[in-house]
Amino acid sequence: MAAIEGTIAGSARPAEGMLTGRLSALMFMQFFVWGAWNVTLGLVMQTVGIGSLIGNAFSVGPIASIVGSFLLGMAAARYLSPKMLMVILHLVGGAILFALPAMVTPERGATFVWVLLGYMILYMPTVGLANTIALKSFGDRVDRFPFVRAFGTLGWIAAGLIIGWAGLSASPQIFTIAAVVSVALGLYSFTLPNVEPDAPRDESVLRQVLCVEAFGLMRNRSFLIFITCATLISIPLAMYYAYASAYIGTAGIENVGGTMSIGQMSELAFMFSMPWLYRRFGVKPLLLVGMVAWAVRYALFAIGDGGDSIWAIYVGVALHGICYDFFFVAGAIYTGTIASPKGVNAQAQGMLTLFTYGVGMLLGSQIGAYLYAQLPANPSIADWQQMWWYPAIAAAVIAILFQLSFRDNSKADA
Known part of the structure; x- marks a missing residue:
C-alpha cells in the first residue's frame, strides 16, 4: 500500500x-x-x-x-x-x-x-x-x-x-x-x-x-473594505507610474531607466517569496504591509534629493516590490478565496481589475495631473518633495483605516 x-x-x-x-x-x-x-x-x-x-x-x-x-x-x-x-x-x-x-x-x-x-x-x-x-x-x-x-x-x-x-x-x-x-x-x-x-x-x-453577483460579494463587510482600500491605493500607484521618472531626473540621477528597473527587480524578488509569506502570515498582514509601504515610499520621495538624501530615492524605488506584490498579488488571492464558494471567480477578478486598474488608476491620473499642474513649469526638487507628501499622508490614513476595520473572514465564509 x-x-x-x-x-x-x-x-x-x-x-x-x-x-x-x-x-x-x-x-x-x-x-x-x-x-x-x-x-x-x-x-x-x-x-x-x-x-x-x-x-x-x-x-x-x-x-x-x-x-x-x-x-x-x-x-x-x-x-x-x-x-x-x-x-x-x-x-x-x-x-x-x-x-x-x-x-x-x-x-x-x-x-x-x-x-x-x-x-x-x-x-x-x-x-x-x-x-x-x-x-x-x-x-x-x-x-x-x-x-x-x-x-x-x-x-x-x-x-x-x-x-x-x-x-x-x-x-x-x-x-x-x-x-x-x-x-x-x-x-x-x-x-x-x-x-x-x-x-x-x-x-x-x-x-x-x-456583474451583479460579483458586486453582491461586497455585502461581506471585510471584502467591501478591501475593495475600497484597493481602489484608493491604486491612486498613488498611478502617480508613481506617471511622475516618478520625472522626479528622479530632477534629482540629478542620469540613468533614470536603470533606476526605475530597481523597482521591477524588487517586485520580482518579493513575488518569489510570496508563497512562503502567504502561508506564514496570511492575507491581512500582507495587505497591511503593502499599504504601509506606499506611505513610506512617498515619505522617502518627499525627503529625497540629489545630495546627501539621494539614498531615499533609491530606497523608495526599491520598495516597489512590497508596494505592489504585498497588496495587489495578495489581493487577487483573497478575491479568489471570497468568490470561489459563490461561483463568481471570473466576475470577481474582473471587478477587482475594474476598481484598481480602472477607477483607482483613473482617479490617480486626474489627481496627479492636478497636483502636477500646481508646480512651476520647471519644478525644482523642493517642488517635487512637497507634492509627494500628499500621497504619503493619504496612504498612511488608508493603512490605519484598513488595520482598524478589516477582518479576514474568508475561511469562515467559505
Whole structure:
C-alpha cells in the first residue's frame, strides 16, 4: 500500500510541476504583450510629433479596465470558458496591434488613440482571466499563485530588454513586437487548463453584464473594505507610474531607466517569496504591509534629493516590490478565496481589475495631473518633495483605516 501511495505521490509531483510551468508561460506572455509597448509609448509619440496626445493615450488603460470588466462579466458568466476568451481576445487584439504602427503619425494621431482604446478594452479583461485560470487550476494551493505571477514581471522586464536591444524604444514597431507575442499567446491559450466558467445563473443578461453577483460579494463587510482600500491605493500607484521618472531626473540621477528597473527587480524578488509569506502570515498582514509601504515610499520621495538624501530615492524605488506584490498579488488571492464558494471567480477578478486598474488608476491620473499642474513649469526638487507628501499622508490614513476595520473572514465564509 505504501508503495502504491509513493507511486501516486511521485507521479503527482511532475504533473503539478508541469501545471506550474504552463501557467508560468501564460503569465510571461500576458505581461510581455503589455510591457512591450507601454513603457516607451510616450517616447515614441514624442518622437513622431504627437506628444500632445500622450495624456490621452495613457488614459485609455483605466477607461478600458472599466468597460472591459463589464464585457468580461457578461461573457464569463455565460457560456465561454476562460481559456476560450483568452484565445479570442488575444488573437483579435494581436491583429489590432499589427495595425497600430501605421497610425502613429501626426495625421492619424487621434485615430491611433481611439484604436488603442479599442485594443485595451480587449486586453484588460485578460489580466483578470489569467488570474482566474491560474487560481482555479491550483485549487486549494493558492500559495503557488505568486510564484507563477512572478513570471509576469519577468515577461515585462524581458519585453523592455528586447525592445532596447533591438533599438526600437522610439519606434512604433514596439506594437509589432507586442502583436507577435499576443498572437502566440492566443494560440497557446488553446492548451491552457480547461477551468470551468462561472456557472450560468437564472438571471437576466443585464444583471450578468453588470456583474451583479460579483458586486453582491461586497455585502461581506471585510471584502467591501478591501475593495475600497484597493481602489484608493491604486491612486498613488498611478502617480508613481506617471511622475516618478520625472522626479528622479530632477534629482540629478542620469540613468533614470536603470533606476526605475530597481523597482521591477524588487517586485520580482518579493513575488518569489510570496508563497512562503502567504502561508506564514496570511492575507491581512500582507495587505497591511503593502499599504504601509506606499506611505513610506512617498515619505522617502518627499525627503529625497540629489545630495546627501539621494539614498531615499533609491530606497523608495526599491520598495516597489512590497508596494505592489504585498497588496495587489495578495489581493487577487483573497478575491479568489471570497468568490470561489459563490461561483463568481471570473466576475470577481474582473471587478477587482475594474476598481484598481480602472477607477483607482483613473482617479490617480486626474489627481496627479492636478497636483502636477500646481508646480512651476520647471519644478525644482523642493517642488517635487512637497507634492509627494500628499500621497504619503493619504496612504498612511488608508493603512490605519484598513488595520482598524478589516477582518479576514474568508475561511469562515467559505
